[in-house]
Amino acid sequence: MSALPEAPAYGRAFAAWRGACAADWHAYTHHPFVEGMRDGTLPRAAFLTYLAQDYRFLIHFSRAWALGVVKAGTLDEMRACSATVHALVDGEMALHVGICAAAGIDAAALEATVEAPENLAYTRYVLEAGYSGDFLDLLAALAPCVLGYGEIGLRLAATAAPDTPYRDWIETYAGADYQQTCREVGALLDAALARRLGAAPEALPRWGELADRFATATRLEVAFWGLGRA
Numbered sequence: 001m002s003a004l005p006e007a008p009a010y011g012r013a014f015a016a017w018r019g020a021c022a023a024d025w026h027a028y029t030h031h032p033f034v035e036g037m038r039d040g041t042l043p044r045a046a047f048l049t050y051l052a053q054d055y056r057f058l059i060h061f062s063r064a065w066a067l068g069v070v071k072a073g074t075l076d077e078m079r080a081c082s083a084t085v086h087a088l089v090d091g092e093m094a095l096h097v098g099i100c101a102a103a104g105i106d107a108a109a110l111e112a113t114v115e116a117p118e119n120l121a122y123t124r125y126v127l128e129a130g131y132s133g134d135f136l137d138l139l140a141a142l143a144p145c146v147l148g149y150g151e152i153g154l155r156l157a158a159t160a161a162p163d164t165p166y167r168d169w170i171e172t173y174a175g176a177d178y179q180q181t182c183r184e185v186g187a188l189l190d191a192a193l194a195r196r197l198g199a200a201p202e203a204l205p206r207w208g209e210l211a212d213r214f215a216t217a218t219r220l221e222v223a224f225w226g227l228g229r230a
Helices: 012-020 022-029 032-039 044-071 075-102 107-111 117-132 135-159 167-174 176-197 205-225
Strands: none
Touching (some): 012 022, 012 135, 022 205, 032 135, 044 075, 044 107, 044 117, 044 135, 044 205, 075 176, 117 135, 117 205
């Protein structure tokens, strides 16, 4: 595997944790499913299967971000988590509904999608991080999804085949609104670490524990792409 490209400007902790699990991060952001969207070779049926599972994923992911409001220590942290819930429920999930509706899959069918084991494993891992851990545990488990999709969107927007049928998906994650969400989540993570662990958190054992959480969630993202099977 070649070295990872420079991290997008999503903050200090993201860049460090991304680098610490470089092989897993590359497997996530350059997965064959992702490359199939980039060059347009991904079968549409596989994409729709993934979208249905991801719709169910986002329901639980939104709940995890809502749990962040409970775990937060400041009003600013509460506002940031609340804003992310809004972005997920009223923005990202709407993308899924729109694409699936165009393919004849209505919202009721999406709601009825049976969660795959990989979906259960990932969403419950993130929720458990919040239930049993603190605000930092929850953010470390949440970050790979939000920030990884932002990185993937930027790369694909710059390199995708002009005629790829996945341009709407790519432009959502490369778009200004989603990229702003990524910067805000990265800033939230850095500020939360500084508030709880001080100006040099890398020197503390807790930093390694949180990096491990980030890496585990990244591996669960790799497994999740595998759900995009026709």
